[in-house]
Amino acid sequence: MLHICVDAGVSVVPQGGNTGLVGGAVPRGAVVLDLRRLDTVEVDDVAGSVVAGAGATVGAVQVAARAAGLRYGVDLASRDTATIGGTIATNAAGLRAVRLGDTRAQLIDVEAVLTTGAVISRRGGLTRDNSGYDLPRWICGSEGTLAVVTAARLRLLPDPADRATALLGFADLPAAVAAAATLRREPAVEVLELMFAPGVALVCEQHGMSPPFASNPPVLLLVEVTAAADAGSLLGELVENVPGVADVAAGVDAADARRLWAYRELHTESIGRVGIPHKLDVALPLPALAGFVAEVTAELARLRPDARAWIFGHVGEGNLHLNVTGLDPADEDADDAVLRLVAAAGGSISAEHGIGRAKQRWLPLVRSAEEIAVWRAVKSAFDPTGTLNPGVLLPN
Ligand SMILES: Cc1cc2nc3c(=O)[nH]c(=O)nc-3n(C[C@H](O)[C@H](O)[C@H](O)COP(=O)(O)OP(=O)(O)OC[C@H]3O[C@@H](n4cnc5c(N)ncnc54)[C@H](O)[C@@H]3O)c2cc1C
Incomplete structure (x- = not known):
């Protein structure tokens, strides 16, 4: 064909x-x-x-x-x-x-x-x-x-025989990032997912779920550990030794663990229900992450006061999903401002979703002309007629 x-x-x-x-x-x-x-x-x-x-x-x-x-x-x-x-x-x-x-x-x-x-x-x-x-x-x-x-x-x-999940609440983002950096050093820790109170509240509202904590901590971290046996005790010990944890909800059984996961996994769908989001998937060096979130929130409020930023992501690798609702689909000014802040902080404009057509315009923020020239040579060695996916990843 x-x-x-x-x-x-x-x-x-x-x-x-x-x-x-x-x-x-x-x-x-x-x-x-x-x-x-x-x-x-x-x-x-x-x-x-x-x-x-x-x-x-x-x-x-x-x-x-x-x-x-x-x-x-x-x-x-x-x-x-x-x-x-x-x-x-x-x-x-x-x-x-x-x-x-x-x-x-x-x-x-x-x-x-x-x-x-x-x-x-x-x-x-x-x-x-x-x-x-x-x-x-x-x-x-x-x-x-x-x-x-x-x-x-x-x-x-x-396949480790046992796994245990907990949701941790923090008073602020620097405390959550510091906890993630500590937990990342533990070989048993496999999941470190960041959420913020507004995103969790939106999931609860859209899916009829009760909030995980009465105290409503502003920042939350979903943690999962795996082990050959007794993962629950291991997770308990780890959490006890992590500074800054204000609240803990443990997944005591499988149904409970699924509920804790749902707060994270239903983010994308819940955000989609309140508007068509501009989706940005960025990576930051972990030490720069908290400062970036503060900066980007302020910049969006200044640039587009009616827009709403929903942030969550794979914090163990400094990967944030930043979804912005309340923007015109064709309005790229906010995207541009965010991605420039990412580049200035030494981050990547695409942590895991790729460049496709949507992020191509910003590729030169993080990739040099020399790199892109080598990519073009590789492309023409594999696909000399340029038949596959023209206009994706590499600018035409
Ligand atoms: C709810 C949700 C959660 C997500 N979570 C994550 C996440 O945590 N991490 C993450 O990295 N991504 C995530 N994604 C993005 C997405 O699922 C991934 O990018 C996934 O790898 C795309 O797979 P696909 O089969 O749907 O590919 P498609 O969307 O069909 O294609 C993606 C790209 O791959 C190319 N392609 C597809 N198949 C082939 C093939 N056989 N040969 C050559 N090229 C091919 C296409 O041309 C296109 O450029 C998420 C998406 C959604 C909707």
């Missing part, structure tokens, strides 16, 4: 679950290549890995891994729709990346088709192979601009 499009001079947009948040899978006068029917999942018990078709969902891979007593390290709220091909193309990170790494860290091999007709795959599933350039890791994060991923071999990890 690819060679027909190449011969006809028609662009191709590979598409997985279409959950991407930067418009990379949205066609503009192009043929959409829907990969969802390539949905096989085969766990290799002996190798401790899984071979999945590009269209298999992350959730399906997680279920298959668990059935074999293992687990897949990437987890995200879009798990039941986002595909393995899409998560490789965007190098998705997600909720456990602070401990288990992003998609690139899980990759053993990728099978991918180039527009030249070549198929790239080292097959075999070797986990040690240092024989030159690592093309699978180049394709990972390339947002469908280099090759079409058709399958991948991914590492699986031992």
Whole structure:
């Protein structure tokens, strides 16, 4: 199919679950290549890995891994729709990346088709192979601009028998960031998710849930630890030794833990119910994070007093999701101001969602002309006709 499009001079947009948040899978006068029917999942018990078709969902891979007593390290709220091909193309990170790494860290091999007709795959599933350039890791994060991923071999990890979740309340953001930095040093800690009182209140209002604390702390941290046994006691000990914790809600059983997770996982959907948000997904050096939030809040209030910023994110890696409602969809002034503050603080304009079409304009804030020139050379080596995803990631 690819060679027909190449011969006809028609662009191709590979598409997985279409959950991407930067418009990379949205066609503009192009043929959409829907990969969802390539949905096989085969766990290799002996190798401790899984071979999945590009269209298999992350959730399906997680279920298959668990059935074999293992687990897949990437987890995200879009798990039941986002595909393995899409998560490789965007190098998705997600909720456990602070401990288990992003998609690139899980990759053993990728099978991918180039527009030249070549198929790239080292097959075999070797986990040690240092024989030159690592093309699978180049394709990972390339947002469908280099090759079409058709399958991948991914590492699986031992599944810890026990896990425990708690929600911690803090008086302010510096205290929560300091606690996250302390907890991040503990090998058992796998999840560190930041929330603020207004976001949690919105989730409660939109989903008829009771607030987690009567005291309504302004900043909250969702923490999960895993262990072979007695994760609850381990979490209790860790929390006791972390300074600055004002409130604790422990997930005493599975239903309770699900409720604590819901405060975090329902953020995106709840914000979507009150307006079409401008979605910014940024990363800051951890020491700069609290100062950045104060600065960005003040700047937005000055620039667009009617706008509302909802902030949450994977704080262990300095990743903040900043959703701004109350803006005209075409009004990019607030986005521009926020991303300039991010760059000035030494951060990234895209922590995990990629560049796509939506963030392209700001790429020069964080990437040099020299870097982008090398990317263009790589692009033309993989896709000499420029058929795949023109206008995504690289400016036309
Ligand atoms: C509720 C929600 C929560 C989310 N949470 C996270 C999170 O925690 N972390 C995170 O990183 N992201 C998150 N995302 C964003 C999104 O789920 C990820 O970017 C995901 O990796 C996209 O997968 P997909 O299959 O939907 O890809 P699509 O949206 O279909 O495509 C994304 C990009 O990949 C390309 N592509 C897709 N399939 C292929 C293929 N087989 N070969 C080559 N290129 C391909 C497309 O052309 C496009 O550029 C979230 C999204 C939602 C809606």
